[in-house]
Every structure is written in structure tokens, then in C-alpha cells.
Amino acid sequence: MSFFRSFTSSSSNSPDGAPADTSAPVDRAPAPAQPQQQQQSQPPEIETVGSMLSGLDFTQASRALSPVGQLGSGVEYIFTDDSPLHAASGGFVPSRSWTDDLCYGTGTAYLSGLLFGGSWGFVQGMRIPLPVASAKLRVNAVLNAMTRRGPFVANSIGVLALMYNSMNSAITSQVGTANAPAASVMAAASAGALFKATSGVRPMAISSAMCASVAVLWQATKQIREDLPFVGKIVTRSYA
Amino acid sequence: MPHHDRMRDPCPWNVLNDAGGAFAMGAIGGGMWHFVKGARNAPRGERFPGAISAMKARAPVLGGNFAVWGTLFSTFDCAFAGIRQKEDAWNSIMSGTLTGGVLALRSGWKAALISATVGGVLLGMIEGAGVVMNRMNADAFRPQAPLLPPELQQQAGMQPSA
Numbered sequence: 001m002s003f004f005r006s007f008t009s010s011s012s013n014s015p016d017g018a019p020a021d022t023s024a025p026v027d028r029a030p031a032p033a034q035p036q037q038q039q040q041s042q043p044p045e046i047e048t049v050g051s052m053l054s055g056l057d058f059t060q061a062s063r064a065l066s067p068v069g070q071l072g073s074g075v076e077y078i079f080t081d082d083s084p085l086h087a088a089s090g091g092f093v094p095s096r097s098w099t100d101d102l103c104y105g106t107g108t109a110y111l112s113g114l115l116f117g118g119s120w121g122f123v124q125g126m127r128i129p130l131p132v133a134s135a136k137l138r139v140n141a142v143l144n145a146m147t148r149r150g151p152f153v154a155n156s157i158g159v160l161a162l163m164y165n166s167m168n169s170a171i172t173s174q175v176g177t178a179n180a181p182a183a184s185v186m187a188a189a190s191a192g193a194l195f196k197a198t199s200g201v202r203p204m205a206i207s208s209a210m211c212a213s214v215a216v217l218w219q220a221t222k223q224i225r226e227d228l229p230f231v232g233k234i235v236t237r238s239y240a
Numbered sequence: 241m242p243h244h245d246r247m248r249d250p251c252p253w254n255v256l257n258d259a260g261g262a263f264a265m266g267a268i269g270g271g272m273w274h275f276v277k278g279a280r281n282a283p284r285g286e287r288f289p290g291a292i293s294a295m296k297a298r299a300p301v302l303g304g305n306f307a308v309w310g311t312l313f314s315t316f317d318c319a320f321a322g323i324r325q326k327e328d329a330w331n332s333i334m335s336g337t338l339t340g341g342v343l344a345l346r347s348g349w350k351a352a353l354i355s356a357t358v359g360g361v362l363l364g365m366i367e368g369a370g371v372v373m374n375r376m377n378a379d380a381f382r383p384q385a386p387l388l389p390p391e392l393q394q395q396a397g398m399q400p401s402a
Contacts, residue, residue, distance in 0.1 A: 047392065049385055100257070107260025110307050155300035158263045158307065198292060 098169035102162070109161030110154050117153030121146035156195075160211065163191035181219040188215030251318040255311060262310025267303030274298040312339045329367035336363030 125142030167187035175183060192211030196203045249257060278294025279287045316335035321327050340359025344352045388396065 048396070049388070102264060103257045103260035104253075105260065106263050107256035107258065107307070107311075110259055110263050110304075111256065111311065151301075151304050154307075155304040158303060159267060159300050161260075162264055162267055162303075198296065 098165075098173070101169055102165045105165040106158055106161045110158035113154035113157030114150050116157075117150035118146050120153065121149030124149065160191055160195055163194055164188050164211070164215075167191055181223075184219055185212050185215045188212050251321060255314040255318060258314035259307050259311040263303045263307035265303075266306025267299050270302030270306075271295050271299035274302075309339060309343065312342060329364075329371070332367050333360055333364045336360050 122142055122145070125145030126138075128141045128145065130137050130141065164187050167190055168184055171183040171187055172180065189208045189212040192208040193204045195211075196207040274297075275291045275295045279291035281294070282290025313335050316338045317331050320331040320334055324331070337356045337360030340362075341352045341356030344355035347355075
């Protein structure tokens with residue numbers, strides 16, 4: 001009751017049934033939704049459901065209950081405590097589960113691969129020698145090079161990230177420690193090996209070593225970011 | 241009344257989420273599909289290598305196509321949510337239309353129009369199915385009138401409930 005009352009705009013009705021101010025508009029409010037309450041025949045000092053609800057300021061109440069209720073009014077994460085294994089995975093937003101890790105990791109890797117491959121293709125297309133100086137030919141060369149490099153790099157990195165994230169989540173859930181750097185490096189090494197599994201032992205080893213060193217770099221970056229709280233923290237976490 | 245879907249992440253970042261989810265769907269599903277297709281198309285004795293090479297060649301491309309679709313869709317969705325200050329089914333339908341249209345733009349206006357219609361109708365069907373499911377499950381959350389405390393029930397002349 002006091003919970004409801006804290007949101008009501010009229011505080012004239014006292015809880016012990018004392019005579020209330022009969023001129024208050026809330027007591028005159030019709031309650032067609034509750035015909036069994038028989039509000040018309042009741043003495044006005046009785047607090048009914050209808051009078052209680054008609055005094056509620058729902059906008060204020062919903063704002064107090066859920067600060068997220070409006071677009072652009074700040075962000076509250078409500079599910080991070082359920083999965084402490086993933087909550088500190090170092091992304092832009094706290095992760096709720098291994099599927100979040102997978103989707104965010106793969107998406108970020110794919111889009112940065114697209115960006116990198118596109119820039120690579122752009123540079124390549126600008127460097128292709130043309131038989132005649134022509135803007136049209138130059139645009140064509142750049143577009144060709146970009147569409148050749150961009151999707152190729154993005155797809156490859158996306159598949160690598162898909163493998164890495166699934167293995168990382170699998171290892172983490174088996175070991176049970178949150179966010180272990182060793183698990184990440186192991187997952188990266190096996191993802192790199194699996195990626196080149198059809199090309200022979202030597203390419204497998206090279207790819208595995210490259211992916212593992214990237215993972216080491218990434219873990220070191222994360223460590224530095226943890227130590228320097230003002231670097232790269234877009235969303236403040238509720239716990240660290 | 242403003243809506244905010246709290247099961248999803250805030251807007252600029254869920255583009256990354258959707259891109260990754262779409263890529264994973266396309267790559268894993270396409271991997272299985274092309275594995276089987278490659279095995280069936282390969283000559284006997286070459287089934288496994290054929291399946292692997294078909295999967296390697298086509299699954300990442302399909303994943304990339306999915307990812308581009310998901311990225312564009314999610315970007316448009318966020319843009320509409322930002323412009324309209326609302327999150328409802330129309331955002332998805334308009335984003336589907338726009339995504340279909342933009343991706344087919346290089347094939348000409350007619351193809352873009354057809355693709356946009358297909359995208360919009362597809363998303364409309366998905367959103368419609370969501371609404372239908374919501375209606376079917378809504379009985380579980382039927383609103384109930386709160387019980388009055390016993391002393392107020394007596395004051396109101398009601399039989400006190402057990």
C-alpha cells in the first residue's frame with residue numbers, strides 16, 4: 001500500500017479509514033473496469049481499487065521503476081550478474097552469455113576485416129598503373145580491387161573469429177574460471193590450426209602461432225585497459 | 241509511450257551483434273548445407289575431400305552475405321529507432337524493405353524495387369508471426385485486480401476472502 005501511495009499524486013486518503021477530503025477528484029473517478037466493486041454505492045471515504053489507480057501517475061511510476069524506459073535516457077544492464085563467466089569479456093558492452101561473446105566477437109572481427117580489406121583494396125586500386133589517365137578507369141580499378149579484397153579478408157577473419165569464440169567459450173566453461181588469458185591463447189592457437197587444417201602441417205603451425213600471438217597481444221591490451229581505468233572504457237561495469 | 245526492448249543491447253553496438261549473429265548463422269548453416277551438397281556432387285571415393293572443399297569455398301561467402309544483410313538491416317533499424325524515437329514492428333519492416341532495396345540497387349531500379357518488396361514482406365511476416373505468438377501467450381500474463389486487505393474489504397461490505 002505504501003508502495004502505491006508513494007507514487008500517487010493525492011495523499012488525502014489516510015490508511016486507517018479516517019474521513020477523507022470528499023472534494024478530492026480521485027474519489028469521484030468512475031471505475032467501469034471494476035463493476036463488482038460497486039463504487040457508486042460506497043461511502044466516499046473508502047479507498048477502492050479505482051480510486052487508488054486513478055491517483056497513480058503512471059509515467060512517473062514507470063520512470064522510477066525502469067530508468068531505461070525511454071530511448072536515450074541512459075542504459076542499465078540487468079542480466080550481467082547471471083553469468084559472471086562472460087561479464088568481463090572486454091567488449092564494448094558487457095556480455096550476458098557465450099552467444100553474446102560469439103556474436104559480438106564475430107561481428108566485430110567481420111566488420112573490421114571488411115574495413116581492413118577494403119582499405120587494402122583501395123590502396124591497391126590506386127596503385128594499379130593505367131594505360132591512359134582517366135578518372136573513370138581509376139574508379140573502376142579501385143572498386144574492383146576493393147570488392148576483391150574486402151569480402152575475402154572479412155570472410156576469412158569472420159570464420160577465424162567464429163572458431164576462436166566457440167573454442168574460447170567451450171574451454172572457459174570447462175575450466176570454469178572467468179575470462180582466463182590462457183584459455184584465450186589456447187583457443188586462438190587451435191582456431192588457427194583448424195583454419196589451415198587442409199593445407200598441411202607447416203601452414204597449420206604458422207597460422208596457429210600467428211593467431212596465438214594475436215591472442216597474447218589482445219590479452220595484454222585488455223590487461224593494460226584494466227590497469228588504466230580511463231582508457232577505452234565506454235560502458236562502466238557494475239563490478240570488475 | 242516509449243518502448244525499449246531490454247532483451248537487446250543499446251543501439252550502436254547491436255549492429256556488431258547482428259552482424260556476428262548473421263555471419264555465424266550463414267557460415268554454420270551454409271557449412272552444413274555445402275558439406276552435404278559437396279559430398280553428393282563428388283565422385284565416389286572422393287566424397288570427403290569434395291565435401292570439405294565445397295564447404296571451404298562456399299560457407300564463408302554465404303556467411304559474408306548474411307553478415308552484410310544483418311549489418312545493413314541493423315543499421316537501418318537503429319536509424320529508424322533514432323529518427324522516430326520508437327521501437328516497434330514498423331522499424332523492422334521498413335529496415336527490411338530498405339535493406340532489400342539497397343542490396344539490389346546495382347541490378348537496376350526494377351530489381352531493387354522487387355527485392356525491397358520481398359524484404360519488407362518477409363520482415364512483415366516475421367513481425368506478424370511475433371505478434372501472433374505474443375497474442376497466443378498473452379493469457380499467461382492476464383492482468384488481475386489486486387486483492388484488498390481484509391480490513392478494507394470489511395469496510396467495503398464485501399465478504400472477506402479466505
